[in-house]
Amino acid sequence: MGRGAAYEYTYVLFLCNSLAYNLYTLGSFVFRYVYSVMAKRTNFNRIKDVLKERGMSQADLADALDVRYLTVNNYCNNRRQPSVETLFAIAKILKVQVRELIRE
Numbered sequence: 001m002g003r004g005a006a007y008e009y010t011y012v013l014f015l016c017n018s019l020a021y022n023l024y025t026l027g028s029f030v031f032r033y034v035y036s037v038m039a040k041r042t043n044f045n046r047i048k049d050v051l052k053e054r055g056m057s058q059a060d061l062a063d064a065l066d067v068r069y070l071t072v073n074n075y076c077n078n079r080r081q082p083s084v085e086t087l088f089a090i091a092k093i094l095k096v097q098v099r100e101l102i103r104e
Contacts, residue, residue: 045075
């Protein structure tokens with residue numbers, strides 16, 4: 001392979017890598033946008049509502065679960081969803097069934 005062919009090959013690889021990176025970035029941007037729109041329209045859990053019904057604060061629940069307040073706040077505002085184990089622990093602390101914590 002001559003010197004000119006090596007440069008062409010390197011340039012083609014550069015273009016392919018750039019295209020792949022741009023497609024990946026665009027794909028992740030679209031996914032994040034769609035997920036954020038979906039999350040704003042859907043409340044996946046009722047933890048905040050049940051806490052209010054039980055007269056407990058998010059800080060009380062965080063202490064009972066032995067997690068940070070911010071973690072519980074993220075659950076209550078549906079920015080993150082608790083694991084199944086955590087959901088069962090929350091249900092036990094709030095003395096409700098798990099299905100009462102989940103939106104239908």
